[in-house]
Amino acid sequence: MALPITYNIRNVFVRWRATVATIAGIALVVAVYMIMQTMAEGLEKSSQNTGDPRNIMIVRKGSTAESSSQVTRAQLKEFNYLPQIARDAKGQPLLSADVVVLVSLPRRDGSGEANVLVRGVSPVGMDLRPQVSLVEGRWFTPGKREVVVSRRLSPRFANFEIGGKFRTGGKELTVVGILDGSSSAFDSEVWMDADESRSIFDRENYSSVLVRAKDDAAGKEFVKRIESDKRLPLLALSEVEYYAAQTKTAMPIKFLGNFLAMAMSVGAIFAAMNTMYASVGSRTREIGTLRVLGYRRRSILISFLLEGAFLSLVGGVIGCLLALPLPLLGYSIGTLNFETWGETVFQFRMTPMLAVKGLAFSVIVGVLGSLLPSIRAARLPVIAALKSL
Amino acid sequence: MTIGTFILKNAMRNKRRATLSILSVAVSLFLLVTLLVALRELTLPPEDIGAALRVVVRSKISIANLLPAKQRPIIERVPGVEAVSPFTWFGGTYKNEGGLTFGQFAMDASKFRTIFGDSKMPEEQFEAFQKDMRACIIGKLTAEKYHLKIGDRITLVGTIYPVTLEFNLAGIYSGTIDDRNMFFHHKYFDEAMGDMGQVGMWWLKVRSAEDMPQVITTINNTFANSSAEVRAETERAFQLSFTSMWGNIKLFVGAICTVVVFTLILVSASTMSMSIRERFRELAVLKALGFRRRELFAFILAESFALAMFGALIGVGGAYLLYTFGSVSKMTNGIFITLEVTPKIIGTAITVAAGLGIAASIMPSISVAKTSVVEGLKTLD
Amino acid sequence: MAENIVTIRNLSKIYRQGEINVTALDNISLDIRAGEFLTLMGPSGSGKSTLLHIIAGIDRPTSGECHVQGIDVAKLNESQLADWRNQNVGFVFQTFNLIPVLTAYENVELPLLLTRLNSKQRRHQVNTALELVGLAERKTHLPRQLSGGQEQRVAIARALVTSPSLVVADEPTGNLDSQSAQDVLGILQTLSKSAGKTVIMVTHDPKAAAFGSRTIHLEKGELSN
Numbered sequence: 001m002a003l004p005i006t007y008n009i010r011n012v013f014v015r016w017r018a019t020v021a022t023i024a025g026i027a028l029v030v031a032v033y034m035i036m037q038t039m040a041e042g043l044e045k046s047s048q049n050t051g052d053p054r055n056i057m058i059v060r061k062g063s064t065a066e067s068s069s070q071v072t073r074a075q076l077k078e079f080n081y082l083p084q085i086a087r088d089a090k091g092q093p094l095l096s097a098d099v100v101v102l103v104s105l106p107r108r109d110g111s112g113e114a115n116v117l118v119r120g121v122s123p124v125g126m127d128l129r130p131q132v133s134l135v136e137g138r139w140f141t142p143g144k145r146e147v148v149v150s151r152r153l154s155p156r157f158a159n160f161e162i163g164g165k166f167r168t169g170g171k172e173l174t175v176v177g178i179l180d181g182s183s184s185a186f187d188s189e190v191w192m193d194a195d196e197s198r199s200i201f202d203r204e205n206y207s208s209v210l211v212r213a214k215d216d217a218a219g220k221e222f223v224k225r226i227e228s229d230k231r232l233p234l235l236a237l238s239e240v241e242y243y244a245a246q247t248k249t250a251m252p253i254k255f256l257g258n259f260l261a262m263a264m265s266v267g268a269i270f271a272a273m274n275t276m277y278a279s280v281g282s283r284t285r286e287i288g289t290l291r292v293l294g295y296r297r298r299s300i301l302i303s304f305l306l307e308g309a310f311l312s313l314v315g316g317v318i319g320c321l322l323a324l325p326l327p328l329l330g331y332s333i334g335t336l337n338f339e340t341w342g343e344t345v346f347q348f349r350m351t352p353m354l355a356v357k358g359l360a361f362s363v364i365v366g367v368l369g370s371l372l373p374s375i376r377a378a379r380l381p382v383i384a385a386l387k388s389l
Numbered sequence: 390m391t392i393g394t395f396i397l398k399n400a401m402r403n404k405r406r407a408t409l410s411i412l413s414v415a416v417s418l419f420l421l422v423t424l425l426v427a428l429r430e431l432t433l434p435p436e437d438i439g440a441a442l443r444v445v446v447r448s449k450i451s452i453a454n455l456l457p458a459k460q461r462p463i464i465e466r467v468p469g470v471e472a473v474s475p476f477t478w479f480g481g482t483y484k485n486e487g488g489l490t491f492g493q494f495a496m497d498a499s500k501f502r503t504i505f506g507d508s509k510m511p512e513e514q515f516e517a518f519q520k521d522m523r524a525c526i527i528g529k530l531t532a533e534k535y536h537l538k539i540g541d542r543i544t545l546v547g548t549i550y551p552v553t554l555e556f557n558l559a560g561i562y563s564g565t566i567d568d569r570n571m572f573f574h575h576k577y578f579d580e581a582m583g584d585m586g587q588v589g590m591w592w593l594k595v596r597s598a599e600d601m602p603q604v605i606t607t608i609n610n611t612f613a614n615s616s617a618e619v620r621a622e623t624e625r626a627f628q629l630s631f632t633s634m635w636g637n638i639k640l641f642v643g644a645i646c647t648v649v650v651f652t653l654i655l656v657s658a659s660t661m662s663m664s665i666r667e668r669f670r671e672l673a674v675l676k677a678l679g680f681r682r683r684e685l686f687a688f689i690l691a692e693s694f695a696l697a698m699f700g701a702l703i704g705v706g707g708a709y710l711l712y713t714f715g716s717v718s719k720m721t722n723g724i725f726i727t728l729e730v731t732p733k734i735i736g737t738a739i740t741v742a743a744g745l746g747i748a749a750s751i752m753p754s755i756s757v758a759k760t761s762v763v764e765g766l767k768t769l770d
Numbered sequence: 771m772a773e774n775i776v777t778i779r780n781l782s783k784i785y786r787q788g789e790i791n792v793t794a795l796d797n798i799s800l801d802i803r804a805g806e807f808l809t810l811m812g813p814s815g816s817g818k819s820t821l822l823h824i825i826a827g828i829d830r831p832t833s834g835e836c837h838v839q840g841i842d843v844a845k846l847n848e849s850q851l852a853d854w855r856n857q858n859v860g861f862v863f864q865t866f867n868l869i870p871v872l873t874a875y876e877n878v879e880l881p882l883l884l885t886r887l888n889s890k891q892r893r894h895q896v897n898t899a900l901e902l903v904g905l906a907e908r909k910t911h912l913p914r915q916l917s918g919g920q921e922q923r924v925a926i927a928r929a930l931v932t933s934p935s936l937v938v939a940d941e942p943t944g945n946l947d948s949q950s951a952q953d954v955l956g957i958l959q960t961l962s963k964s965a966g967k968t969v970i971m972v973t974h975d976p977k978a979a980a981f982g983s984r985t986i987h988l989e990k991g992e993l994s995n
Contacts, residue, residue, distance in 0.1 A: 021659030028652035032645055060551060067453055068480070068549040102453035112633030115451050169450050170618055201450065202616065233551055256642065263420045264649055270413035271656035274406060278663055333641055336634040341453060343634065392883055395872070402871040674867040677828050678881045678928070679856020681849040762828035766863070 008307035011279065022275045023315040026362055029264040030319025034358045035348070036257025038327050042183075042349035043250040049184040051240030054086075055128055056219055058209040058226065059242075061235045065339050066100045067117065070205045075232055082225065084218035085211045088124070094212035096125035099197040101207075102342055103168045103190075106158045116157060117342035118147070118168075118190045120197025128210050132186050137162045137177030140192050145200070147192040148177035152332050152345040169200045185243060188337070188344045210239065246339045265365050268312075272369025276308050280377040287380055301378040308370025309363050316362025320355050399668075400692045407696065410660045414700025414745065415707070417653030418738050422708035424646040425737060426728040431639060432632050440566075441598055443504065445476075445627040446591035446608055449618035455587035457617050467607045469600030470593050474500040475575045477589030481545030481554065483535075491531040492570040493545060495578035496592070501526075504594045507565050514539065514560030522577050524559035528568035532561045543571075552581045566727075591619075650741065657700070658749035662693070672757050673765025685757055690750040697746030698739075705730075705738045775935065775968045776802035776825055781834035783820050783991075794820040795831070796991040804935070807962035807969045809982035817991040818972045819940055825970060826859050826938045827851050838936065856884050860929025860967075862939035862958075866921045868913040868928075874900070874920075875909035878927045885932070899927040903957055919950025926957055930967075937961060939971040943978050955981040 058079070063069035076097055085093040099120035104113045123142065126132065140146035154160040164175045173192070181187035197203070213219030219238065226236035280287070287300060325331075327348040337344035401407050446464065448454035464473050474497040481493055498519050501508075510526065518524045527537060537543070541558045556573055575588070595604050601623065608621040622630070632639070672685055680688075711720075712728040721728075757765075783795040794817040802808055810818040823829035824836055827843045836843050839858065846854055868877045878899055882892045900906050903923040913921055922942060929937050939958065943951035959981050961967045971982060979985050987994040 021655060025652055025656035025659070028648060028655070032649055032652070035645065062546060062548055062551065064480075064548040070551070102451040104449075104451040107633065112630060114634045115453070170614065170616065201454070260420075260645070260649055263416060263423075264652065267413050267416045267420075267653045267656055270409045270416070271660055274409050274413075274660040274663060277405065277409075334637055335639075336631075395876075395880070395883070398871045398876075399869075670867070671869060674861075674863070674869075675880075676852065677826070677855065677861050679852050679854075679859075679884055679932075681852035683849065684852075684884070763823050766867075 008303055008310060011283070011307060019275065019311065022271050022311060023318065025271050026268050026312045026315025026365060027318035027322060029261070029268045029365070030316045030358050030362045031322035032264060033257065033261040033361060034320055034323035034350075034354065035326060036253060036260065037354050037357065038323060038348040038350050039333065039346075040250045040254045040257060041351060041354060042327070042333075042346045043253065043344070045349050046183055046185055046187065046344070046346040047243045047246045049131065049182065050186065050243040051238065052129070052131075053238065053240050054212055054219070055239035056211050056213055056222055056236055057239045057242045058211070058234050058236045059207075061233045065341070066098070066208045067102050067340055067342070069100075069207050071097065071207065071209050071234065072205045075234060076206065076209060078229070078232060079222075079226060080209075082222060084213055084222040084225070086214045086218075088127075092124070094124055094128060096122040096128055096210045097194060097206040098122070098125065098208050098210065099194050099201070099203055099206055100340075101197060101201045101203070102340070105166060105168065108156055108158045108160070110158075114157075114336075115342045116153065116190055117188060117340055118192060118197065119186075120192050120194035122194050125191075125194070125210070128212055129186065131182045131184050132191075133180055133182070135178050135180045137175075139177055140196075141176075142193045143196060144193070145171055145173050145196060146176045147173050147190050148179050149175055149190045150187050150345070151178050151180045152187045152334075153190065153343070154178060156334055156343070156345070169202070171200045173200075183347060185246070185344070187332075187346070188334075188342065252338075261361070265361070268365050269369040272308060272312060272366055273373060275311070276304065276370040276373035277376070279307070280304065280373045280380075283377075284380060287377055291380075297378040301374045304374035304377050305367055305370055308366040308374070310366075312362045312366025312369070313359065315366075316359045319362060320358045323358070324350060396688060396691045396695060399688075400695050406660070406663075410657060410696050411700040411703065413653065413657045413660060414697050414742065415704035417650060417657055417745075418701050418704030418742055419708045420653065420704075421646075421650045421741060422705055422730060422734060422738050423712075423728075424649070425734045426708075426712060426730055427725065428639075428643060428646065429731070429734070430725055430728060431635060433629075440624040440628075442594050442596075442601070443624040444593050444595060444601070444604060444608075444621055445624055446593065446619050446621045447589075447627070449620045452590070455589060456591065456619065458586045458588050460591065460612065460617065460619070463611060464591055464593065464608060467604055467611070469595050469597075469604045471596050472500045472503040473497075473591055473593045474504055475588035475590075476592040477575065477578060478549070479545065479547060479554070479573075479578065480549040481547045483543065483545055491528070491534075494570060494572050495575040495589075496572055498524075498572070498574050501572060504592055505565060508562040509564035510560045510562040518559040521557060521559060522574050523555065523557055525556040525571055525573040526560040526562055527558060527571045528565070529561055529563040530569045531571065532558075537561075550578075550582060554578070554581055592624075654741070654745050654748070657697075658745055662749050662751075662753045669757070669760065669765050673760070673762050676762045676765065682758055686750070686754050689754050689757065690747065693749040694743070694746035697742045697749065701739055701742035705735055705742075709735070773804055774801045775804040775806075775839055776800070776970075777835075777837040778825075779835045779837075781821075781824065781836055782832050783817070783824065783829070784832045793991050795824075797834070798991075798993060800986070800993065802968060802970065804968055805962055805966050806984060807959060807982040808971070809979040809985045810970065810972045810988060811974060811976070811979055811985055812988035812994070813974070816988040818988045821988065822938050822940055822970060822972050826861065826936075827855050856881055856932060858934050858936055860926075860932065860934040860937040862922070862925050862929050862937065862942045864941035864944040866913070866918075866925045866945075868921055868924060870913050873910050873912055874905060874916065874924045874927075877913070877924055878909075878931050881928065881932050895931050895933075896927075899931040900924075902930065903927045917950070918946050919953055922946060922950065922954050923957065926954065930961070935968060937967050937969045939969065941972055941974070943973065943975065951975075951978065 058071060059066060059069040060071065080093055080095055085095060087093055101118045102115045103118050105116050106113050135151055140148055149160045159166045160175060162175055162178065165172050179191060213222055223236045226232060226234055290300065327350040330347055332345050332347045334343050334345040448456050461473060464470060477495040479493040479495055518526050525543060537558055539558055543556045543558055544553065546553045595601050605621045608619060612619045675685060709730045712730050717725050717728045778798060778800040781795055781798045785792045785794055810821060812818045820829060824831050825838065831844055875896055878896045879892055882895060897906065900909055903926050905920060905923050908916060908920060916924065942954055946954060955978055958969050958971065962969045973979055
């Protein structure tokens, strides 16, 4: 026979001071866990949002980042008129040869410098990336030293506002527009004209080439074609695949998140254990009475486990709620990207799956913490329980 | 018996609870120390002794931008400069391992000893390195990690440069702050790349610390408004520039750490005050025996203080032993080379523990003060 | 005729219990002579424990005076009161209230830790007190290793160790079997007869009360005889 759950719930509130501390402890543990997870999720999501399934990316074989990749103009000529590439209304291939340069620029708050990825794009480059839109000002004019900066980078770097000017490579660049990359990797970039970029940074070659394939089959054929051409030391792969592989940066965050969650949950388990032991201790007589009334050991055990689980579930829910404002308010965070060595900006992201994970995590903490005390409660001899004052 | 033994006996009366309290304090403080040393390492990378005389010259555009090789004789002529070496980050993968597991730099082998005076390596190994253009030297930590010995062949596949280089391991050095890097002849690199006439950075050694500011200003001014503007800075400033790149994630992690520590302290404090609250009746008896409020406060304080300090001893001591004698680079997968538990960090942790001991005794002390002897005697255990 | 050790005049104690006021003691006046073994009897709720608590300085009256050895206990502040209890009053509780983690010897020594005695002097006094209650061989035992009667005798030794002039006992035999109760009452009687201590005991057992030299009955907060 099981004890009614209200028995446990009421008991949780009888010892409210210790209970509040335990719930608060678990809530904070879950909150920290959730915040780290929403961060990692946001970072991964920014990579996932970037690729378009119709696009194919061409980089130098063996290079791990676009900024260290090279595609020469001679190589470009080998494939820019391949029939698999889609064409626009004027019959021009949908192809953007980009120049990606890492530029060190001063932060807005004066706390030193950080690297920004400056992408030089061909005019078609904007059409190939529909997730990028202009939110303020205008696009750069080809042949002019003008740039469009991301909305997310704007508050982080000095002079990143419309009309702002900054120097790099000995030249002065003017910000003429603000772009939004709808939570993709382009949120961490500055865009300008590809040829202008090559001239400012003295680049002979392009970094990468992005093409739109006519259809799925054509895309596969194109990839095969590049791969089989031994003269081209290039790698072609779908844009989605390319960005999906860019997950290195999220790893330390996940590592830190898991480490903190682990260490903190050990502390939380100790706390839950103490609370539950105290609870069992003060209810020794009560437990004896229940046993006399005919409750089995197993019912007592389950009852106390449920009490612990309930306690921590309350903490878990509060913890999830505590972690919610960051993703809801769209707070963005920036750090060094280990792939590009540029600043990457991303937002916190909460998903139902993460919330479920957080709650499950809290229940595990609660059950682990109350396991030993529950066993103790179940093992109390009936007589001893009744004798205790 | 003394008051001290009485407090000790009381603190240990419920061994299970005392153990749990001590352990939860220990876990909190271990975590606190870990986070503090890690944050310190991120914001303040370890300093090499020789770094005081080294200057790093990189492109003003960014560290990823190359510099023309023809800058070398100009830099060499700057007064106060003792030695100049090209310094190019190769960024190759070894044994198909996903990430880069150690840094690889092409440099002028003949300048290695002048610039990195703190490295230690047997003379014959150094000579072998100088003579063989395809030779490389590698730090002790990396050599141990891959079980490399002198004479082994090492193949690196470039991720930045489209070449694959093969090396003979000529020497294993130790004694620098980061014994993980690999160094090889820049000439070999140039040859493989077909003399592209570019280098990653210039690293130089100045004659004395007094020459340092002058050398830096001269170099910066010399190349200003040229097609390849440079930024010359001390090695320290160069290292610290990386910490700025971490962005606000650093602040954020710092904030999270504060929450973490606060949480664990809250939890430990509640655990400890619980153990005192359960002895209300006994405290009432002590009151009846003539113990004053002040003395009871002292009891409660001493007890929670003792528990907190014992926990601190285990947590901080454990962290200290682990990070001082354990292999940090192995534990952190190479994210950190050293984690130094400084006296300041130990001091902070002990202060937090002391605060925790005091905080834990506040609530029970208030309750004890409020409760009269008669009420206290009525409470059941 | 011995002088009065306790002088109580017009003593009242009113509790608030929720919304209602409960009069525990109603205008009581009483004299207790030095060396007396006074027993307080009465049904539960009659105020006998409250009276004992006020005399012993662990509770305060609402009005009236309670002089013990010429000192108005009600006028002392908290820490003066604590000192005063330590030096002048020995307590014996119904539930013994020994500290479970301390040995018999250490429990008896506890009040002495508040004095300036050195450890040698303390040892002498603890041993004397334990011998008096006949437990000299049990001093290394923990409370749980002792029988109820033995525990109460340790508690009496603890009450005596500071050589107080007043010993108060609240139902000291309430948790004991009759043989142990006889022993404990015998010790209390000896204290008043041969050691000249004033003993005040609350009990509702007429047999226990018979050990005393005088019995006072309380009913509804008033002296009834």
